[in-house]
Amino acid sequence: MKKKTPNIISLVFVFCCLTVQGQKLPYQNTSLSYEERANDLVSRMTTEEKVSQMMSEAPAISRLNIPAYNWWNECLHGVARAGLATVFPQAIGLSATFDSDAMLKTAQMISDEARAKHHEAVRNGQFGIYQGLNFWSPNINIFRDPRWGRGQETYGEDPYLTSVMGESFVHGLQGDNPKYLKLVATAKHYAIHSGPEYERHSFDTDVTPYDLWDTYLPAFHHLVEKAKVESVMCAYNRFQGQACCGSSKLETEILKKQWGFKGYIVSDCGAIDDIYQHHKIVPDAEQASILAVRLGTDLECGDRYATLLEAVKNKKIDEKEIDKSVKQLFLSRMKLGMFDPDENVPYTKIPYSVVDSKEHRQQAIEMAEKSIVLLKNENHTLPLSKNIKTIAVVGPNADNAISVLGNYNGTPSHTITPLQGIKNKLGDNVKVIYEKGINFTNDTLASPVEIKNNLSSNGIKGLKAEYFNNIKLEGTPILVRNEEVIDFKGDVTTEIAPGILAKWISVRWSGIFTATKTQAMSFSVTGDDGFRLFINGKKVIDHFNYHEALTDYCTFQAEAGKSYDIKLEYFQGDQGARIKFSGVLLQKTNMQALADKLKEADAIVYVGGISPEIEGEEMPVVLDGFKKGDRTTIALPKVQTELMKYLKQTGKPLVFVMETGSALGIKWEKENVPAILNSWYGGEDAGTALANVLFGDYNPAGRLPVTFYESDKDLPDYKDYSMKNRTYRYFKGKPLYAFGYGLSYTNFNYTNLVAPKTITTGNDFNITVTIKNTGKFDGEEVAQVYVSHPDVSFEKPIRSLVAFKRIFLKADEEKKVSLTINARSLSLITPNLDRSIEPGNIQIAVGGHQPDETNSTVSTLVQLKGKKVILEK
Known part of the structure; x- marks a missing residue:
């Protein structure tokens, strides 16, 4: 992308100590308080100027700099x-x-x-x-x-x-x-x-x-x-x-x-x-x-x-009501230093080199490692040996660069998928077999068909592309050219075409597709935001009113030598562009044949789960188990369980890696797959972090921030906002995996819990506990403190997390760990709707999970003495 020449007039606006007509005004005086400066600035605005600043795209007011x-x-x-x-x-x-x-x-x-x-x-x-x-x-x-x-x-x-x-x-x-x-x-x-x-x-x-x-x-x-x-x-x-x-x-x-x-x-x-x-x-x-x-x-x-x-x-509406909001907005902008000289604001000195710096990339890896939750590790399946000869990496997320980035994401300089991470870890001496196998919800895969040479417009190779500077394909195109390939992805700072940024634009591609074979083939379209496809004037794909990433297919019977009129229309709003038009053949996966092919592998890593492609914000997705960004069931899509059944029959060590933004119902997997990891949407280096965990270079210690329920039967109606029987604080059933749950390649033992026998209501207090790494691996442990109130008869949580600390212990190392219990975390909502701390006994439990899990936990009773303390009415 060409670097733009700075707009000198716009730059002048930023140096906010400039004066109006040569005189420094109060709002430009950095010795005054922000409140005084904001009041002065707003007092100088017209009503129209004030209103203009109350919307997300606020225009310049040049006379006030x-x-x-x-x-x-x-x-x-x-x-x-x-x-x-x-x-x-x-x-x-x-x-x-x-x-x-x-x-x-x-x-x-x-x-x-x-x-x-x-x-x-x-x-x-x-x-x-x-x-x-x-x-x-x-x-x-x-x-x-x-x-x-x-x-x-x-x-x-x-x-x-x-x-x-x-x-x-x-x-x-x-x-x-x-x-x-x-x-x-x-x-x-x-x-x-x-x-x-x-x-x-x-x-x-x-x-x-x-x-x-x-x-x-x-x-x-x-x-x-x-x-x-x-x-x-x-x-x-x-x-x-x-x-x-x-x-x-x-x-x-x-x-x-x-x-x-x-x-x-x-x-x-x-x-x-x-x-x-x-x-x-x-x-x-x-x-x-x-x-x-x-x-x-x-x-x-x-x-x-x-x-x-x-x-x-x-x-x-009174203008004073407008003034109140506008003053608040400029107060915040002034706190950011926007109206002060750069030399006064320390954050202006941060160099651009921090963006995508080595230190930040390393932190992304470390956070991905820390986030991975080991849910099951039967017979020490993990870590895998780096000395294996062949490994199979299978599944819809195995090489999915979109899934690891989550939603509301930036544009990384590199993206390491699980497949690439494993390849990087093992090098050329280990054979890595990759098979996507299935999609998230079905077993029909799209294999690419080259259509580049089959597209033409007015006798010229490729499709005619018309670019418009609006999202409605209106007016005269600002650029017209032929394009042989339609495959673009970029953010709002990127040029989708010379001089045209990837925002608030629309494009129409039109021309002829001439088939060279007689076959049932499909056109695949992937796009952000809206797109629609016409074949011979008939609308066959229509997602023109949506604003999310989506892939759709149109299957038709192509006849050799026959030509088809093609028109693809696309618009992009404010979040960067992605549009890809390609030819594919759709073919059903033979799972038995796939499993037979993988029998030569020493281990199989299945990477599945779900993806931000199908769960997220108000999406157009309607698939089995999914609705408009939400899910209609927590169950892992059936096709994934079916494939894992075939993979298990190979007799090879099987590891299930979940990429997900939520809890999944994986009852069969828990009972039948020897090793399960939850890697969430792990960011730009998710694959690197996963490989480090799989092969023992990092010992996982992540914990579940949500309850994994066994099935939909455990859940109330989705639209019911009552907390009855929801989350670990009120769920009365047995979860598949509890909030706070997570295993390690080593074991930890808790002893010597020391807590005050009595505490005056309203006071913070400390507890100590001794934690020992009793296994053979160095590793991290997340000590969690839960409190329950056995003496309270009114509505209350079953238990509540009140403190936690992540610590590192070498094999056979022991540490005395101190945790602070904040008084507020002991409070409850009373029938009078006060938030208060009630006198009486509280049960304190400390361990690596919740106290009813089968792990080392220590607990004690602490008496809260004194008067009831009301924190809020």
């Missing part, structure tokens, strides 16, 4: 959608590390890259989407049901784990400078939001007050109070009849009044539209905008707030 600014940015597990970036494991994998220190370090690296990329963009006069410093991460919704496709973006099902990991992430993003924010982090989606994706714009949640305060709000409260998160994003759905982005209870009463939140609230993208279009709370965009602003939503991701200008003129 305010540059254009786009508020939309993502960094869920690395800087996303903005070109080159280190891609760490997906958020659920980061949480599976149970390592808050490592999370902090990872977030610091992400914010380093974000700062470096922002200042590089500014130097080049760029102020577009994904180039700012306000980031819409982390997602701290509670993963209440494993069928939710966006659960992969969360830190799991537990409020405490979510709070701790979320706090580390926010601290890593926002930095520790006493004056300046490094980035602005955003806690989302506030609140009570976790599916279904197919109804997220219209559904109404009505949880009990107990569940609201016990489960859904604690992590948000923690990030507001302890992490000092600067921004909160309100959700699409309604809560008790009010849209979350126009909720007096959530935004005004709880967030601002009770918790004292001082930052700004941003809407989820298009959520203001939902208030009138889907929730039907008000009749139009203007009323929806007034409602949202009045109740606390300062910034809109979208453009409906443009209606506020007329609303002010017509006295439907």
Whole structure:
């Protein structure tokens, strides 16, 4: 990509100590407080200028030296959608590390890259989407049901784990400078939001007050109070009849009044539209905008707030209400140093070389290693020997570079799949047999058919390509050319064609396909965002109204020598482009023949599970077991279990590696496959990390941040937001694998738990425990502390995680480990809806898992003495 010449006029906007008409104004005076400066700046704006700054794409105000600014940015597990970036494991994998220190370090690296990329963009006069410093991460919704496709973006099902990991992430993003924010982090989606994706714009949640305060709000409260998160994003759905982005209870009463939140609230993208279009709370965009602003939503991701200008003129909303939001927005921008000289802001000095640096790439490997959970290791199947002669690597995720990157991802300089990781680990001396075998949900594979020489337009090889500078294929094309191959993937900073960036464009390819063989063949189309295919004028594929990655096929009977009119139409919005058009033959897999072929292998590694290609945010996917990004069953797709049955019959050691963003029902696999690893969506170096674990160069110690249920029968209705019989805190059945579960290649023993016999209610306290590595491998252990309240008769969790620590022990090494129990973590929600610490006995259990698992656990009773302590009313 050609480097753009800096826009000198735009650059002038950034040096915010410039003066208006040669005079330094109060908002440019760095010796004043941010509040004084923001008040002064907003006082100088017209109503139109104020309103223009309340939408995600805010224009420049040149007379005040305010540059254009786009508020939309993502960094869920690395800087996303903005070109080159280190891609760490997906958020659920980061949480599976149970390592808050490592999370902090990872977030610091992400914010380093974000700062470096922002200042590089500014130097080049760029102020577009994904180039700012306000980031819409982390997602701290509670993963209440494993069928939710966006659960992969969360830190799991537990409020405490979510709070701790979320706090580390926010601290890593926002930095520790006493004056300046490094980035602005955003806690989302506030609140009570976790599916279904197919109804997220219209559904109404009505949880009990107990569940609201016990489960859904604690992590948000923690990030507001302890992490000092600067921004909160309100959700699409309604809560008790009010849209979350126009909720007096959530935004005004709880967030601002009770918790004292001082930052700004941003809407989820298009959520203001939902208030009138889907929730039907008000009749139009203007009323929806007034409602949202009045109740606390300062910034809109979208453009409906443009209606506020007329609303002010017509006295439907007071301009002072607009001022309040605008001041809050500029206050945050000033905290980022955007209106101060670069030399005053330490983060402007971060070099661009940190992006995709060696240190960051190594951290991505280490976090992927730490995230891997060993679920089963019968007869010490793992680690595998590096001295084997032949290994088979099989399955739909074995060489899937898309799956390991998760969603909301950046563009890595390299992607190591499990297959490549194993090849790199073993070198040329070991034969590696690769077979995809099946797809995620079916056994019909697409083998490529070369069609490059079969395409023409007006006698010229290839298809005619017409590029438009809008997403509707309207007007005169800005570029017309012939293209022999349609296969492109890039982010918003990449040119999809000379001078045309991969955003807000549409393309039409047209021409003739001339068949050389008579056969049933298929055209395959993979695209982000929308695409449709016509053959001889008939629409055969139509996904033009969607905004997610998708692959679809059109099968037809081709006749040798016959020509077919082809038209492929595609549009791309704001997240980078991907479009591929190819020919394939679809063929059903003979599983017995495949298994026979693999009998020469010394071991078989099956890499399956699911993928962000089929689970995620409001997707067009409708497959067996999947619906619009969510799942209709937690069961591993049947075709995968069927293939593993054939693989087991070979008699070879079999390892099942799951890539997933959620819990899977794998009852047969647990009972029949000797070794099972959960590697989540492990990031750019997922394959390297997996190979290190498979062959014993890293001893796994990840833990499950979600409960793995045995089957759908264990779960309430998906749309039911009640926590009854959900998550480890309230599930009364026996899980397949429990929250906090994870094995090691070694064993650990817990002894000598020391805790105070009595504690005064409201006080923190320490406990110590001795942990010994009794096995032959060096390794890490995650010590977990759970508390239960046997003396309390009102509604309460079965138990709750209240502390954890990840430690390293050499073989036969012993350590005395200290853990702090925070008083708040001992509190309960009473029938009066107070959060209080009740006098009485509490049961404390410490071990590598929950106390009812078959492992070394020590426990004791501690008496809380004194008066009841009410933390919140």
